[in-house]
Amino acid sequence: MEDRIILENISKKFYMGYTKDKTALERAVSLFLNRESRKDLVVLNNVSFKIKSGENIGIIGRNGSGKSTLLRVIAGIYIVDSGSVKTNGKLVYLTGFGQGLNPKLTMRENIFLIGSILDLSQRDIRLKFEDIVNFSGLKDFLDTKVYKFSLGMINRLNFSVGIYCLKHSNPDILLLDEVFRSGGDLEFQNKVIKKMEDFIKGGTTVVLVSHDMDLIKRYCTRALWIDCGKILMEGNPLEVVKEYIKSTTNPNSIKIS
Amino acid sequence: MNLNENYNKLKSILGLSLSLAKANFKVRNEGSYLGIFWYLLEPLCFFLVIILLRAVINQKSIDSYPLYLFLGLIMFNFFNGATGISSKILVQSSGFIKSMNIHKEAFVISVVLQYIFSHIFEMILFIFFIIYFKASLSGLIYYPFIFIFLCLFTLGISFILSTIGVYINDLFNVWNVVMRVLWFATPIFYVLTEESILYRFNLFNPMYYFLDNARQWIIYNTIPSINSLLIMIMLGIGIFAIGLIIFEKNKIKFAEMM
Numbered sequence: 118m119e120d121r122i123i124l125e126n127i128s129k130k131f132y133m134g135y136t137k138d139k140t141a142l143e144r145a146v147s148l149f150l151n152r153e154s155r156k157d158l159v160v161l162n163n164v165s166f167k168i169k170s171g172e173n174i175g176i177i178g179r180n181g182s183g184k185s186t187l188l189r190v191i192a193g194i195y196i197v198d199s200g201s202v203k204t205n206g207k208l209v210y211l212t213g214f215g216q217g218l219n220p221k222l223t224m225r226e227n228i229f230l231i232g233s234i235l236d237l238s239q240r241d242i243r244l245k246f247e248d249i250v251n252f253s254g255l256k257d258f259l260d261t262k263v264y265k266f267s268l269g270m271i272n273r274l275n276f277s278v279g280i281y282c283l284k285h286s287n288p289d290i291l292l293l294d295e296v297f298r299s300g301g302d303l304e305f306q307n308k309v310i311k312k313m314e315d316f317i318k319g320g321t322t323v324v325l326v327s328h329d330m331d332l333i334k335r336y337c338t339r340a341l342w343i344d345c346g347k348i349l350m351e352g353n354p355l356e357v358v359k360e361y362i363k364s365t366t367n368p369n370s371i372k373i374s
Numbered sequence: 375m376n377l378n379e380n381y382n383k384l385k386s387i388l389g390l391s392l393s394l395a396k397a398n399f400k401v402r403n404e405g406s407y408l409g410i411f412w413y414l415l416e417p418l419c420f421f422l423v424i425i426l427l428r429a430v431i432n433q434k435s436i437d438s439y440p441l442y443l444f445l446g447l448i449m450f451n452f453f454n455g456a457t458g459i460s461s462k463i464l465v466q467s468s469g470f471i472k473s474m475n476i477h478k479e480a481f482v483i484s485v486v487l488q489y490i491f492s493h494i495f496e497m498i499l500f501i502f503f504i505i506y507f508k509a510s511l512s513g514l515i516y517y518p519f520i521f522i523f524l525c526l527f528t529l530g531i532s533f534i535l536s537t538i539g540v541y542i543n544d545l546f547n548v549w550n551v552v553m554r555v556l557w558f559a560t561p562i563f564y565v566l567t568e569e570s571i572l573y574r575f576n577l578f579n580p581m582y583y584f585l586d587n588a589r590q591w592i593i594y595n596t597i598p599s600i601n602s603l604l605i606m607i608m609l610g611i612g613i614f615a616i617g618l619i620i621f622e623k624n625k626i627k628f629a630e631m632m
Contacts, residue, residue: 131630192475194629212473219397221404226397233393234476236386 120205121290121322122168122191127200129161129186129346160186162346165200170289173323175337175354177330177361183346184326185212188292191324206289206322211279211296218275220264224255227263228278235282245281252308253277273305280312291316294326330358387477394484399491413492414499417447424563436565441593444503446562446585448496453528453581454553456489460532461539462546468632478625482536486529493521513592520588523610527580530610530617537624540631560585580609 160183168174176184189195190202192210217234218227228249232242250256253273263271283291317323317336327333333340333354340357342350350357403409421444428439436442460482464471467481497517504511539545559572560581566573576582583606587598 189472189629194472194475196626208475210474216470216473219401221401222397226400230393230397233390234470234474236390236476238386238389239393 119170120167120203121170121172122205122324123201123203124167124191125165125201126163127161127165127190127197127202128159128163129183129190129195129197130157130159132157160346161190161197163200164343164346164348166341166348166351168322168324170206170322171320172339173317173325173337175333175340176324176326176343177328177333177340177358178343178349179365182344184343185294187343188294188324188326191290192292204290207286208290208292209283209286209288210292210294211283212294213296218263218271221262223260223262224266224274225259227274231275231278232282235279235286237282237285241285245285249277249281252281254305269302276305276309280309283316284312288321291321291323292326293323295328330362334358383477387480387483390477390480391483391487394480395487395491398484398488402488410492410495413495417444417451417496418499421447428563438507438509438593441500441503441507441509442565442589443563444500445589445593446560448493448500449524449585449588450557450560450562450581451496452489452493453524453531454557455492456486456528457531457535458546458549458553459485459489461535461549464536464540464628465543465632472629472632478628479533479621482532482621483529486525486532489528490525509593510595513595516591517588520584520591520606523606524584526610526614527584530613530615533614533617533621537621540624540628556581580613583609 164187176187178184186195188210190197191204192208193202193204194210217231219230222230228246229239229242232245233239237245250259253276255270255273258266258270263274266274279296314336323336325333325337337354339352340354341348342357342361350360403412406412408415421440424443424447425440463481463485464478470476470481471478501511501514504514535545535549556579559575560579561572561576562585566576566582583602587602587606590596590598
């Protein structure tokens with residue numbers, strides 16, 4: 118089988134306590150006084166693995182362990198300090214739906230806006246429009262401004278647009294960062310999971326970051342447990358999840374560097 | 375193959391820019407009673423104030439002064455507005471940039487597009503002015519030619535500013551001051567004479583060439599000198615290329631800096 122993602126010895130550092138939210142004056146002052154020492158935080162430390170076509174990988178670990186950074190590195194949003202990242206095929210990265218929703222516009226306008234942010238042409242969105250509206254079940258509110266929507270309705274809208282755009286772009290690799298936590302009701306959540314199953318079972322290579330252990334156990338063929346930027350354990354999801362849960366009940370075991 | 379890929383990329387960048395610009399344009403007018411008339415009201419009020427001021431301060435008279443002034447105002451407004459917003463647009467869109475692999479150029483282009491929209495409205499008002507003051511409309515056909523280079527120039531500066539804006543938070547305020555100085559230094563409401571100190575300065579002022587060419591062609595129906603046209607064309611293409619190169623070189627680092 119062909120390799121979809123190949124990571125070789127990738128490392129990523131962040132300069133903490135540097136640059137962030139500083140004005141030019143502050144920066145000049147700290148430059149002259151030379152007080153602030155750069156603190157490097159190693160987020161990924163010599164990670165390498167391969168993901169084959171059709172595999173579904175679950176990534177688990179504590180907050181700040183480098184899960185999201187890993188996905189961003191694969192997606193090409195962050196550049197690595199060393200090592201190489203190779204991906205093969207069309208890639209889509211999602212961290213929750215709802216990027217680009219504008220509450221001051223109507224639902225109809227928002228569908229077009231979010232669609233184009235997710236890289237669909239206006240024509241493609243027009244073709245999918247009917248399906249999106251039906252899936253969301255919000256047909257009566259098409260011309261209502263979104264700021265009047267309840268949170269649940271907003272989630273429904275976000276998911277519906279997101280999922281149909283995803284379906285249209287038909288990626289080979291799908292990177293999901295905690296997208297399943299929706300505020301929709303049970304009926305809608307089931308609908309969403311069913312749609313996502315189509316991807317997971319349809320041959321798309323899925324890399325899933327989640328704190329929902331049931332999801333990992335149910336859908337993943339392999340699990341990675343990451344801590345402090347290193348792969349602690351890799352293998353059968355059931356076993357990895359079991360070990361991970363065991364470690365969380367024993368809080369003094371690991372600390373953030 | 376490669377060409378085709380680039381074409382698709384360009385198409386998707388432009389498509390995204392256009393829908394972002396449209397959405398922003400709608401949001402800006404949302405809930406306001408006068409809507410798009412605000413675009414016209416602002417330069418119009420400014421225009422009236424200066425006309426009144428001029429009655430107080432007696433300068434040497436200028437041919438078709440109202441047209442001279444208004445064209446200068448709206449062209450400078452376009453540049454000022456687009457570059458100002460661009461200096462903070464990437465930080466404002468950090469949500470997107472951090473969470474998806476999106477074409478970052480689109481945010482900057484959408485700002486310029488938005489100001490092109492409003493410039494068109496101002497231009498329509500300008501046409502009414504021309505008719506009202508019984509000037510000739512024929513020079514107007516040359517305006518698109520000048521405006522294309524003004525757009526390229528503005529886009530180039532916007533790319534540079536948006537890149538710097540990622541690293542320096544107070545760029546917006548600094549740029550505001552720079553623009554205010556430039557506003558007074560550029561002959562918008564006065565005429566530049568060769569003996570004034572500002573004449574030297576304006577030889578290095580890009581906006582001067584755009585304004586001067588446009589005024590000569592549209593209002594006075596004289597063909598601008600080849601020299602100043604060439605400088606204008608070079609400024610447009612050159613600054614656009616420099617801006618784009620700076621942006622492309624740095625864009626990979628944006629996500630980490632926000």
